[in-house]
Amino acid sequence: MSESDREFDVVVFGATGFTGQLVAEYMGEQYGPPSDLRWAIAGRSQAKLDAVASGLPGEIECLVADSANAEDMRTLAARTRVVCTTVGPYAKYGSELVAACVEQGTHYCDLAGEIHWMRRMIDAHQSAAERSGARIVHTCGFDCIPSDLGTLFVQNAMRERAGEPANHVKFRVVASKGGASGGTIDSGVNMMEEARDDPQILELNADPYALNPLNMPRGLDGLDQTSAEQDPDFRQWTAPFVMASINTRVVRRSNALMNYAYGHDFRYDEAVLTGTGAAGFAKAAALAAGTAMMMGAMAIGPIRNLVLPLLPKPGEGPSKETRENGYFEIALLGLNPNDPEGNVRATIKGDRDPGYGSTAKMLAESAVCLARDALEVAGGFWTPASAMGTQLIERLDSNAGVTFTLDTVN
Template sequence: MSNTDRTHDLVLWGATGVAGRLVAEHLTEQYTPDDLSVALGGRDETRLRELEATLVDQRADWTEIPIVVGDATDRESLDAIAEATRVVCTTVGPYTKYGTPLVEACIAAGTDYCDLTGEINWVREMIDRYHEDAVDAGARIVHSCGFDSIPADLGTKLVQSYAIDEFGSPCDLVRIYLEDGRGGVSGGTASSALEMFRAAATDPVARKTLRNPYSLAPPGERDGVDPGAQSFPRNDPLRGEWTAPSPMAAVNERVIRRSNALLGYPWGREFECTEVVPVGSGPVGMAGASAVTAGLGVATAALTFGPTREALRRVAFPDPGEGPTREEIENGYFTIRVLGRGTAPDGPFVVESRISADRDPGYGATAKMLGEAAMCLVREEIDSPLEGGVLTPASAIGDPLADRLRQAGLVVDVGEWDGAA
């Protein structure tokens, strides 16, 4: 069956989970049945029917939404789902535990795929095992299409595209600033984070993946000049204020480096990127950066050590299926700013991009990011030479994703930096 002959444009896998439900709400609010043929997928038909009834009741345009039932561990059911759709959009994690059979099914069917994973140990495994198969099948396997890592990855791509168009040269240094934000954590997100730390503590390959800044680059290209994530408080070279390490740097920086490699190094092999948390200037800023760094270090140590990791799972983290309230999601927000520094024949320049939203970054905003990434795949709104493989948002989709995000209500800007924070 060709990709254009599929029953559905899109299957939302894990639709009844916290994140999946939000994606379903976004897609049925943003689009009509004439725009999109979407099916709700999962293992519990009763819960899927309840979600369908709720959505149909809320959306005047939607009179029914198809249901597909399967099991994340049953390859036969996943094959049937992948063969019936053009794109699978999945929120079912931990992906280390539940994600591999669905990736295999999508590659076998030549079906595009997108997810929310921040589990770089698993992404590394998918790259090593399946990238070439996905290339041969023409299947785009696009990981990390939420808060990890669209703002950082797409923001970097926008900065570089602008620099090349306006100055004829890419930025040799990019810094991502996690400027502001408020949001909650669901049981699914907590499970994914715990699984990554567990793998790093028990699996030498996963541990090596977390230590190597280039661990998501193609095999044979997993080294370079970039030293990796910032580990200590630092007075930022571009903004002149104190910064602390970002808790998301371990994922986002590696995704960005993979984007550069997959696209053929348009930003150069000497390209460096770092994600940080800006805190402020002067002695107060230095103290704040030190406090953030110390807190992140304590949290990392606790998650690395098995007994404390399990204690945190029981006491501090929500159970699977639990998440932030509707009010918390709607009152959340974030701003990610990306600054890129380069040198043109006329002298040095700095380009800025900004991606922000007035929703919880990990849920309300992530639902829009994942949903719109899926829509780019469905509609073939692609600015990339790559037609298949284990990809990143920037390398698989590129700049058209920015237009989709703007239409969905996010702020996405890019231009020459005026020096303002």
């Protein structure tokens, strides 16, 4: 079946879960029906899907499919131009769907943050995706859209102003407010459990170029920040950012996939701004210690078993009030390779909590972008910036309350 004969443009798989339901609600608000976008929801339980559909406008079709069943995944992928999935942990539930989309030439986007699983999917299916024409794009939520599209945004501005890209882009979290869902916690726990049986996973996660195409040049970046550090460009103390170990890998992969459009000596890092003076240092040191202690404690089975019952379970997440009062603000700085007066600064803001309210809108717009926009890339495993680039920035800016603004030069 050719792509244009498909019954649907977009299927939201996992629409009964915490994030999937938010994606479905956003699709309903933004794309109807009525609208000329043909979309449906999918999940493993007809009754749960019916309940979600009853809260959506018009008649939304519900498709029942189990992620563990390869035939179900093949049938699902064959019916639509794009599958957008929130069925996670992806390392546990996602592999059959990726294989089916690759086989059927169906475009795909998700919210995966599991580096080892994405590496596995790329290595297993890249050649087949090139042949079938399926564009597969992981990490279309808070990780890693602000990082990946923000860097592209800064680099486009720098190229326009200076005729060449910034040799170093810094991503700094200025502010954010939100919470975590059971599905996200489950994904982190699943990764730790897999790493216990396979130490190579930890080794891969520590590799700053873990997602780069194999046999292509890497770059100059080293390990992620682990302690309080002073940032002379922002004139503030900084702490490690918990998502940096995913986001930085995706931005570096984008550079390689875009034929090193940011340069072979491009550097990229992420951190949280904590302020100036002794108070800024104390906050940075406390955040660094807190993050290290939390990760360390959660890696120990018996401690994890004690803590997990106190955290949200799969299907649960931050309340509507938390999501609607949530927000994020990111500052990006591109360093001009030749002229310290010619740096580029940009701000990205989100009008909902980063992990769910804004993430749901980013994933939905990524799916519509894959279905609708004239994208230049062929089949393969791409990143948000390399596949959808400025088209997705425009969609997020106009529709999704995620704004990209250039600040003053330097």
